[in-house]
Amino acid sequence: MNHRYVLPLLLLSAAACNRKPFFQPDARLAYTTPLPPDADSALVTAGRHYQRGPLGRFVLGPHYRRAWAEPVMLPVLRPAQLAPGGLTFVKMGGGFQTTSLTMADSAGRSYAVRTIDKNPEKTLPKVLRATFVYGAVRDATSAAMPYGAFVVPPLAQAAGVPHTSPHPYYVRPDETGLGPGSERFQGRVVLVERKYEGKANIDGPVAGATDLDETEDVLPARYHNQRDQLDGAAFVRARLLDLWLGDWDRHEGQWSWAGYAQPSRQRLWKPVPQDRDQVFFRFDDGWASWVISKLVGKFRTFGPRYESIEGYTRNARFIDSRALPAVPRATYLATAHELQQRLTDAVIEQAVRQGLPPAVYAYEGPRMAAALKARRARLPAVANAFYRLQAEEVTVAGTDEKERFVVERRNDTATVVSVYSLEKIPAGQAQGRLLYRRRFNPRETKTVRLHGLEGKDEFLVSGRVRRSPFIDIYGGPHEDLVRDSSRVAGLRKRTRFFDTARNNELYGGPETKNKTAHNVLSHAFDRDGSGR
Structure with missing residues (x-):
């Protein structure tokens, strides 16, 4: 990048993000009016603080700002009624940006509760947290489709890839049923889904497994003894689905593994994808964000054509190198052709329509479905490029x-x-x-x-x-x-x-x-x- 562009880029970014960083005080539009105790739903926005004026949209990009600010009707989260016996707090979780916790039902099954909006404060050095840089980094959250994760389950089901089934909820401002960290979720839009980790959660898409563990436990077992092997063919299927969805954040922490007993006392581990926060990512539609996308290869935008396969897979280099060394080109190509047959127009259209809120579907749904169909046509070429990269x-x-x-x-x-x-x-x-x-x-x-x-x-x-x-x-x-x-x-x-x-x-x-x-x-x- 030519250095003479750096100063104007910084100045324009500062101007576009010149407001003091903040998050919406409450997801509910009428938050100053108390929510009735028996309310089953509420009119909310996922993040209306991502709205920008003409300069902000030009410099930073329109991204999915309209979807973040779109009023949608969501059910109110009631932990005591969400599962048989209700849900009880287990532990706080979350990475550098997402606020999350784990809860469990009366049968010991685990559930994840995660905020849809993110706070990138911990990703920055303290010296930058009070500057416009924080605002710019926080603003990049609007490049993610807030309701994208809810489109994925029917697509994964059709593709033959194990999946979670997340649902969106609004958390009341007086909700205390989420444990000691309840205040961190109050007034926010969250995603709730089953967690497929640990033997207590072996059912549904992983029924028949004997074990269910995370990558950090499965890989050491794989390298310790000859009994444990990873299912490379199943991983190729899951990774081609990732590429089709434009999901670039598939590092080793984004996977669980279901272990299945094999003859001769062997155990085959099949991948179970988690956390679909970055599907349908849209980033390079602003001046500054376009420049950043050229400098940071992993920020690949979802659209009718695939951008850099290397960029889409950069975050997954480690787990790809561990799970795919035995898989030949023929498996990549055969899987791509099979996915083309499974992911029909009807499957795509139904998934997009039922996953997006009606108000968001009206302007994002047709565009998303058309892009998925166009990307489906190119899956064999993408599979070949992915194979060549891994080979x-x-x-x-x-x-x-x-x-x-x-x-x-x-x-x-x-x-x-x-x-x-x-x-x-x-x-x-x-x-x-x-x-x-x-x-x-x-x-x-x-x-x-x-x-x-x-x-x-x-x-x-x-x-x-x-x-x-x-x-x-x-x-x-x-x-x-x-x-x-x-x-x-x-x-x-x-x-x-x-x-x-x-x-x-x-x-x-x-x-x-x-x-x-x-x-x-x-x-x-x-x-x-x-x-x-």
């Missing part, structure tokens, strides 16, 4: 148990990576159960990273070819064996071994580059997204 660098990780990684450089278009268990090998067999296999084409894949993790692992590399991906071997903290007899034409060595300099058996060849060192940095592997 550039692939991480193949073992477990803390013993494995054998077999790399066969078969020809110039096929390098096959297989992983076998070395635990309890049946009599008469050289190696145990096949855990992983995928064929890599060097035109698509630059690097395959093999992580042995703990346990005494073996890495066997063979084949003579002209082209092949780099094979980076990370043995892990225990003694490992590497045997490389391969040969790839060219001067650059295509097998690289990263480990400590001692306590390993390395039988290299002309293709092997020894990258061992006198430290344990090569043993680092982020198992759950925490960076550790």
